[in-house]
Amino acid sequence: MRLAVLSGKGGTGKTTVAVNLALSWAPYRITTYVDYDVEEPNGFIFLRPQIQSSSTVFLPYPKINGACTLCGKCSEACQYHALAVVGGQVLVFPELCHGCGTCGIVCPVDAVDEVKRSLGQIDVGERDGVQCLQGVLKEGESLAGPVIRELRHLEKKHISQVEEVIVADCPPGSSCSVIHSAEDSDLALLVTEPTLFGLHDLKIAVRLMREMGLDFGVIQNKDDGGTLIREYCTQEGITLLGSIPFDLEIARIYSRGQSLMNEPKWADLFKTLGERIVTEVNLRKTRGERA
Ligand code: SF4
Ligand code: SF4
Structure with a gap:
């Protein structure tokens, strides 16, 4: 099962959702977390995996002889x-x-010889049963594509079993990098927040998912009990998979660079959300097989 975690813009809590879902599945399923947000990868800050290997991503360029x-x-x-x-x-x-x-x-x-330059790197590690992969684009570089392609290649090599869960933490926005890291997922989780900006960017992400033909659902972060996102989802026939409340304790844990899984209240919330997502994926698969 491959899940792409997306958001129309940065700062919506995409990585919080991706990291904590991965940690919540790890005791029950073989789980791999992959950070495709190569320009600003921060999943490893919260996961703190033990790094097992790092490799450099090279890109060829011409040298004239x-x-x-x-x-x-x-x-x-x-x-x-x-x-x-x-x-x-x-x-x-x-x-x-x-x-x-x-x-x-x-x-x-x-007269054209080929030389290589380093574009970034890929790190592989492990934490509490979660296999962790991240791509890191070198500072000053703008070509994220080759790093993301290499990471996808490595992700495929890492998948050992069909029942494995892959949590792909995709870049924010709607660029080619988002498409390459989200395509071929069983379900995209669109993380949003209940503000007008959040809704605006959610609409862009929804349009992208529909153009890509990817199944998706919404996760509302910083839920303040308002109706903005709920009403939009109802109008558009979009499944609201779950909500994470607006809570200062979450912000404090986040600012310390820790995962929410150490607090039973939040661990339960992510376990329930994870179960809901697995049910949704299975439901959609069954519907697809019947169609
Ligand atoms: S390898 Fe392609 S992009 Fe690079 S200089 Fe040659 S033609 Fe241009
Ligand atoms: S000879 Fe080859 S390298 Fe030199 S300008 Fe022509 S195409 Fe370019």
Whole structure:
């Protein structure tokens, strides 16, 4: 069972939900938490896993050799403007290069060599039975895609059994990174908060899920008892999977970088939420098989 935890914007409690759900399932199911929010991964702050391995994610970029005739074909072919023929040389801008290899293919004289630069890293660890994976994009880098692709690849390698639970903590927003980290999930959990901004961003996330054809439900964080999110879900026929109350104790635990599972009240809340989610996934599977 793969669950994608998403939010239309940052700061809604997406990671709180993802981390605590993973911890609540771990005693009963093989559970893996994967932090795809590579620009700002903070799940490990709360999980504090024992790191077992780290690997660097590299991206290739071109290095022009002496065979170059300055024909300009490579710079014309590069859709990312990472090459320019200027002043009798080919300038390479590695930070713009997406590593697509087109320049090497179009060069008529084999003047494009490939070198690599480090883009980020992937860490693997374990905490209380939760396998933990995270991608970290290097500071100053903007290309999250290759790190996310590598992480997806590693996630697939880690899945040992079909009944395993994968909790994918996706980046906020609605970018390509969100799509790549959420696709092929059994259910997307859209985490929102009961404010007009929260509702606005929830609507964007809902639109994205519908375009992707992904099953989804909503989890309301900082629930103040208001009707804003409930009414929207009812109007749109969206399942409200559960709510986490607005509570200062949660904020205090969060600010200390701790998980909520140490407090029985919150541990029970996440256990119930987890059971509700498993029921929902099974229900949707049964409906899908019948259809
Ligand atoms: S590898 Fe692709 S993106 Fe990079 S410089 Fe060559 S054509 Fe441009
Ligand atoms: S296509 Fe090859 S030969 Fe032409 S400018 Fe680029 S590197 Fe030089």
